[in-house]
Amino acid sequence: MRRDLVEAASRGDHEAFEVLATSVGDRLYAVARLILRQTDLAEDAVQEALVRAWQQLPSLRDPDRFDAWLHRLVVNACADQGRQLRRWSQQVRPLLLDASVSDDTGAVADREQLERGFSRLKPEQRAVVVLHYYSGFSAAEIAHMLDIPEGTARSRLHYATEAMRAALEADARQSTVAQNGTA
Amino acid sequence: MPTDRQLDQTISRWLEAEAPGPLPDRVLGATFERTRKVRQQGRWRALLARLHMKGFAMNKLVPIGLGAAAVVVALVIGAQLLGTPNGGTGSGASPSPEPTATPEPSVAGSATPEPSAPAAGLELGPFVATGTDDPVQITVNIASSGWVPLPAFDALHKNDDGLDSPEYVGAALLAWAWPAGTGFNVYGDPCQWSTTVPETPATTPDEIAAAFAAQAASDATAPVDVTVGGFAGKAVTLHVPMAYDVPNATREEKFADCDNDVFAFYGVEGESGEVRNAQGAGQVDELWILDVDGSIVILDATYSPATPNELVEELRTLAESATFGN
Numbered sequence: 001m002r003r004d005l006v007e008a009a010s011r012g013d014h015e016a017f018e019v020l021a022t023s024v025g026d027r028l029y030a031v032a033r034l035i036l037r038q039t040d041l042a043e044d045a046v047q048e049a050l051v052r053a054w055q056q057l058p059s060l061r062d063p064d065r066f067d068a069w070l071h072r073l074v075v076n077a078c079a080d081q082g083r084q085l086r087r088w089s090q091q092v093r094p095l096l097l098d099a100s101v102s103d104d105t106g107a108v109a110d111r112e113q114l115e116r117g118f119s120r121l122k123p124e125q126r127a128v129v130v131l132h133y134y135s136g137f138s139a140a141e142i143a144h145m146l147d148i149p150e151g152t153a154r155s156r157l158h159y160a161t162e163a164m165r166a167a168l169e170a171d172a173r174q175s176t177v178a179q180n181g182t183a
Numbered sequence: 184m185p186t187d188r189q190l191d192q193t194i195s196r197w198l199e200a201e202a203p204g205p206l207p208d209r210v211l212g213a214t215f216e217r218t219r220k221v222r223q224q225g226r227w228r229a230l231l232a233r234l235h236m237k238g239f240a241m242n243k244l245v246p247i248g249l250g251a252a253a254v255v256v257a258l259v260i261g262a263q264l265l266g267t268p269n270g271g272t273g274s275g276a277s278p279s280p281e282p283t284a285t286p287e288p289s290v291a292g293s294a295t296p297e298p299s300a301p302a303a304g305l306e307l308g309p310f311v312a313t314g315t316d317d318p319v320q321i322t323v324n325i326a327s328s329g330w331v332p333l334p335a336f337d338a339l340h341k342n343d344d345g346l347d348s349p350e351y352v353g354a355a356l357l358a359w360a361w362p363a364g365t366g367f368n369v370y371g372d373p374c375q376w377s378t379t380v381p382e383t384p385a386t387t388p389d390e391i392a393a394a395f396a397a398q399a400a401s402d403a404t405a406p407v408d409v410t411v412g413g414f415a416g417k418a419v420t421l422h423v424p425m426a427y428d429v430p431n432a433t434r435e436e437k438f439a440d441c442d443n444d445v446f447a448f449y450g451v452e453g454e455s456g457e458v459r460n461a462q463g464a465g466q467v468d469e470l471w472i473l474d475v476d477g478s479i480v481i482l483d484a485t486y487s488p489a490t491p492n493e494l495v496e497e498l499r500t501l502a503e504s505a506t507f508g509n
Contacts, residue, residue, distance in 0.1 A: 018215055021214065043206070046210060047210055047217070055221060059434070110193070111197060114197045129198075133194045133195045133198050134198040134199065147435075161190065165190050168193070
């Protein structure tokens with residue numbers, strides 16, 4: 001069914017494209033928002049990615065790669081958004097924490113540290129983190145998607161993961177210091 | 184200190200918690216408003232994609248007689264009347280060099296063949312390559328068997344093997360026409376096409392050919408005067424550098440260093456993005472750029488280094504047989 005829609009859209013069937021875009025819009029928006037950390041930029045990135053998808057669909061030879069291809073478009077659109085606004089490389093925006101939200105990630109402090117660690121990542125590392133930990137793509141799939149060597153994808157993922165681990169551990173050390181009453 | 188597994192789970196859950204709600208409807212609405220107005224790119228790639236459809240490989244094509252052709256035409260017309268999607272590319276006031284299927288009696292193929300449907304070879308003789316809405320009707324003389332029409336793309340092809348250049352052994356003729364006054368954006372660099380759009384579009388065969396001759400990377404020949412079907416113009420030949428030949432790579436991977444992974448020769452004002460782009464390294468495009476009573480006609484004979492010389496000659500003969508009418 002999905003393959004049929006992709007093939008129809010690639011032949012210019014706009015209704016089929018609307019069905020496809022609607023079905024993936026939320027997911028793409030989440031990816032863009034997580035990477036860019038800003039709602040308006042993420043909305044623009046998704047819109048640009050979907051317009052490019054419509055325009056370039058005839059070039060997609062394997063309909064089964066539609067999802068991966070769309071993710072690539074949205075990551076590229078995120079990069080474009082950031083470049084246009086010169087925020088892509090230094091986008092560090094504190095997360096608005098909602099302490100009433102309860103989840104399994106543990107303490108709010110952990111979330112703060114995760115956010116801090118994540119925000120310090122380079123944009124290309126952030127993209128890899130989101131594609132892997134949120135979208136569920138493997139390093140090999142991400143490499144193919146972003147047109148980078150698999151080693152590079154693994155390297156970015158490893159660095160990013162360790163950076164976030166370091167952020168969490170720094171928080172843990174601070175807690176320990178505070179509990180021990182030492183400076 | 185969290186284990187790797189714990190850390191993975193922590194990050195995943197954090198991202199899930201951070202993910203926003205649904206994409207606002209207004210974003211999708213604005214998106215569709217834009218996509219309805221822009222054309223899809225890569226007509227050539229779309230054309231090949233159709234050729235590559237399962238069961239539609241060139242080596243499975245068989246000629247059919249006029250009676251069968253009439254049935255196919257009737258089916259096309261019927262499908263249109265019933266509103267079956269047929270690859271329309273949206274609305275817009277821009278010129279329409281990408282017509283939908285035409286019920287011309289000589290068209291022996293459907294605009295949207297079913298994947299399992301046999302495609303038809305053309306009868307020898309005159310064949311109208313353009314759609315009824317085009318500003319110029321281009322008729323070519325089919326002098327040898329095996330040519331297959333793709334009406335939705337104003338194109339004919341022969342010996343498609345499903346491969347990209349330089350392995351592609353086939354040949355194709357694109358017969359496209361634009362209304363008088365259309366501006367052609369011949370990119371300064373086909374690889375960096377999105378940032379090398381000329382300030383002033385070319386509008387005449389002389390200007391268009393000169394722009395191709397000055398185009399970086401396409402190794403264009405010097406424009407020469409030509410006359411086809413009684414109409415004068417310029418001829419120029421473009422080449423895609425072999426540097427883009429990456430074994431076992433997809434087309435996008437081959438052109439990964441180019442804008443949007445596309446190597447594009449030109450675009451047309453009023454149409455979004457590029458109009459004509461390359462399939463792979465070594466591709467050759469011989470262009471006849473003609474002024475037909477003010478309208479611009481571009482006959483694009485394209486093949487690869489692997490295409491046999493005999494087929495290239497056949498392709499040229501086909502292009503030079505063109506006649507024009509309204």
